[in-house]
Structure formats: C-alpha cells, structure tokens
Amino acid sequence: xxxxxxxxxxxxxxxxxxxxxxxINVQSGSDLLGKYRAFWTPTILILDSQGAEYYRFxxxxxxxxxxxxxxxxxxxxxxxxxxYKTASSKLKLVVDKYPRSNAAPxxxxxxxxxxxxxxxxxxxxxxxxxxxxxxxxxxxxAKKVSFVKE
Amino acid sequence: MxxxxxxxxxxxxxxxxxxxxxxxxxxxPTIVWEKIFDDATTKAKNAEMPILLxxxxxx
Numbered sequence: 713x714x715x716x717x718x719x720x721x722x723x724x725x726x727x728x729x730x731x732x733x734x735x736i737n738v739q740s741g742s743d744l745l746g747k748y749r750a751f752w753t754p755t756i757l758i759l760d761s762q763g764a765e766y767y768r769f770x771x772x773x774x775x776x777x778x779x780x781x782x783x784x785x786x787x788x789x790x791x792x793x794x795x796y797k798t799a800s801s802k803l804k805l806v807v808d809k810y811p812r813s814n815a816a817p818x819x820x821x822x823x824x825x826x827x828x829x830x831x832x833x834x835x836x837x838x839x840x841x842x843x844x845x846x847x848x849x850x851x852x853x854a855k856k857v858s859f860v861k862e
Numbered sequence: 863m864x865x866x867x868x869x870x871x872x873x874x875x876x877x878x879x880x881x882x883x884x885x886x887x888x889x890x891p892t893i894v895w896e897k898i899f900d901d902a903t904t905k906a907k908n909a910e911m912p913i914l915l916x917x918x919x920x921x
Contacts, residue, residue, distance in 0.1 A: 713918065724891050731914035734902035735895040738919050744899060750917040759913040761906035763899070782914070789912060 713754050713772055720775040726782065731758075758785040766792055780810035784819050791822060796830035817848035821856065 717723055727733050736742050738753055748757060748765065758767040767785035787802035803826060806819035824840025827833055841857040848854050895916075896902040906913050 713916070714921065718893055721890060724893050727893050727914060728891065730911065732902050732906040732909060732911050733893050733895050733914045733916070734899065735897065735916045735918055736899075738917050744915075745917065748915070748917070753917055753919040755917040757913075757915040757917075759906075759915055761903055761910070761913065763903055763913070766912070786912070 713778075717773065717775050717778050723775045723778055726779050730782070730786065756782075758782070758789055760789070776810070777813055777815070780806050780813035780815035780819070783810070784815040784822075787819060787826075788822060791826050791829075794829075796826045799826040800830065811847070817844050817851040817853035820844050820848070821853045 736744050736750075738745060738750065744750070748755070752770050754772065755770050756768060757765050759765055766789035769781060769785075773781055783802060783806045787799050787806065790796075790799035790802055793799075800823055803819045803823040806813070807816045807823065810816055820840060820843055824837045827840060828837035838860055841860045842862065844851065844853050844857050845860065845862075896905065902913050902915075905911075
C-alpha cells in the first residue's frame, strides 16, 4: 500500500478530505492490535471519533479499488448510524463514480436497503436490487438478490 | 541611493521567491499519518471526521 496506493494523488486527496488518517505499526506491540483484532496486514478500519469501528477490510487494493472501498465504508457508517439520507448519497456515489469497481454491486445492494429503511419504500429497494441483477449479473450480490422478480 | 537600495531589494525578493518555487515544484501532497491513537481521536472530534486506521507491517 505504501509504495503504490498511498502515494497516488487521488488516494491522497480522498483520504485528506474524508478522514483523520492513523497508522499503527503491527511490530510496535500496540494494544490496539488486540482491541481491533488485527491479525494480518494491511487491516484497514473506519472508526468514528470515539474509536468505534464501522467498517473494515484486509489486503492490498490498487487506487481504483481502494477509493470506492473507502467510499463504501463511509456509506456503511452512515447506514449503521441510521443517517439514511447521507448513506444513500454516499453509496450511490460508489456506483455512479466507480461503476466497474468491485465495491459497486455491494454499494448498490446497501443503497437499496438505505432507501427502504428511510421510508419503508419496498419499490425503491426492489428497483435498486434489480439493477444489481442487470448490471452486475456475475457478482455475489446478484446471487443475494436472485429471488427478486424482474 | 534610495532607488539603488529598492532595486536591490526587489531583485533579491524575486530571486528568493524563484528559488523557493523551484524547490517546491516537485513536491506533491501526501498523507500525514497520525501515529498516536489519542491524537487521532482528538483531531477527529475537532474536525468531526472519521478515522482511517491502517495496521501495517513495515517493509
């Protein structure tokens, strides 16, 4: 990550605009490793300002996958906090701006959930999920919504 | 005499500014990582931003 992804200008810009970045060396003996159950590197987490975990993933990602993954994480954070308007906006941004990323079909799934939970709008949920079947037919997320009728 | 002094000042200012610009021309923005958890949470509270925590292994 340090040689490919973090030096990327778009990654730098995204992180600086959206996060307070914190790096912990796993060889430092920090008690944070146990607290956040970090057993492999890289382990990337999104926390709130009190240290509560909202999203995580492991392993290297190139810039064009790393940014949408972080954007997805921000959307999931808002969803879990029940800020559905923000969640929908952030999740939709993943699909609109990074449609070919691996994060996009997952983001579309959770966008549907956010739209439903905001207004109990079943049609919005099903419409969002049909888009997964249409645009990402080979994804695991298409399998998750395979029961949705056309 | 005054004009000579002013001319020297202007030339010096131009040279210093040019040297500074040349020195920083190749620099691009980087991520400034916090290394202490409490510092990160304090900044996150003040900025009302989430924290991106990266557990890494040095090369």
